[in-house]
Amino acid sequence: MTEPSPADEGWIDEHHQGVRYGLAGQVLVDEQSAFQRITVIDSERYGKGLLLDGCWMTAERQERHYHESLVHPALCSAEAIERILVIGGGDGGTARECLRHAGVRHLDMVEIDGRVVELSQKHLASLGAGCWNDPRFRLTVGDGIAWAAGCDDASYDVVIVDGSDPAGPAEGLFNRSFFEHCRRILRPGGVFATQSESPEAFREVHIATVLLLQEVFGHADPLYGWVPMYPSGWWSWTFAAIDGPRYKKPDPQRAAAIAAGCEIWSTRWQSGAFEAMPASIERELQT
Ligand code: SPD
Numbered sequence: 001m002t003e004p005s006p007a008d009e010g011w012i013d014e015h016h017q018g019v020r021y022g023l024a025g026q027v028l029v030d031e032q033s034a035f036q037r038i039t040v041i042d043s044e045r046y047g048k049g050l051l052l053d054g055c056w057m058t059a060e061r062q063e064r065h066y067h068e069s070l071v072h073p074a075l076c077s078a079e080a081i082e083r084i085l086v087i088g089g090g091d092g093g094t095a096r097e098c099l100r101h102a103g104v105r106h107l108d109m110v111e112i113d114g115r116v117v118e119l120s121q122k123h124l125a126s127l128g129a130g131c132w133n134d135p136r137f138r139l140t141v142g143d144g145i146a147w148a149a150g151c152d153d154a155s156y157d158v159v160i161v162d163g164s165d166p167a168g169p170a171e172g173l174f175n176r177s178f179f180e181h182c183r184r185i186l187r188p189g190g191v192f193a194t195q196s197e198s199p200e201a202f203r204e205v206h207i208a209t210v211l212l213l214q215e216v217f218g219h220a221d222p223l224y225g226w227v228p229m230y231p232s233g234w235w236s237w238t239f240a241a242i243d244g245p246r247y248k249k250p251d252p253q254r255a256a257a258i259a260a261g262c263e264i265w266s267t268r269w270q271s272g273a274f275e276a277m278p279a280s281i282e283r284e285l286q287t
Contacts, residue, residue, distance in 0.1 A: 033115040067264035071097035075251035079189025087144030089162035090116035092128020114141040161194035196238040201231035
């Protein structure tokens with residue numbers, strides 16, 4: 001999928017299918033953890049950024065495109081939002097956005113690589129911001145797939161998967177048995193959300209993920225937006241629920257409470273983003 005992020009005369013690139021997606025900047029940290037290669041960079045355009053196994057994960061001045069899109073359609077639409085599970089999300093951005101919702105009472109974040117958390121806390125502190133010390137937040141460094149398999153039925157109101165691409169430690173975050181556990185551990189009226197790759201640069205994975213979620217949950221729809229540093233820049237997040245596409249109907253009070261603090265997400269943006277399905281993907285999802 002990609003070469004490990006070579007620093008090439010002041011450029012840091014993700015290589016994907018013969019295309020380079022790069023930022024001008026310098027490498028601050030480049031190390032191998034027990035799970036993956038972790039690279040932290042400082043770029044001119046987007047500030048400090050993180051790559052895992054040579055693939056862009058996030059950057060200080062671009063992360064809101066990704067985290068607001070993943071979190072708010074789910075947190076604004078689940079029947080209740082008292083108990084939240086985030087699988088992955090070691091940079092803290094997803095937890096931070098969840099905890100902006102006053103209705104959240106407890107958030108478990110299960111991240112497989114503790115080194116990603118440590119380096120994010122040190123170099124990308126604005127991503128997690130106050131989440132690390134929020135009394136509602138509990139971090140477990142461990143395997144999110146095993147965590148979901150070990151939970152009681154109906155444990156969470158919202159389950160969010162913030163993993164990397166389906167290779168290495170994140171591979172199991174795209175398969176049927178994992179999704180079935182996510183469905184099982186959702187409370188009635190709950191919502192599931194996952195990043196579901198690019199409809200252009202990861203087209204097959206994207207389509208397979210949406211179809212599988214539709215089969216497992218009964219209702220699942222992708223929302224399309226942009227993360228300019230990712231392959232193709234065009235990205236998707238897919239939401240699923242058992243009792244109907246409730247993720248398309250944000251609660252007006254919850255939406256109003258967070259709207260002013262959002263850079264990308266709004267109810268208007270969200271309705272357009274659910275509608276912005278490319279025609280050929282729509283045909284493929286219908287066959
Ligand atoms: N190709 C990149 C997919 C990355 C998804 N996760 C990003 C982590 C941000 N919290």
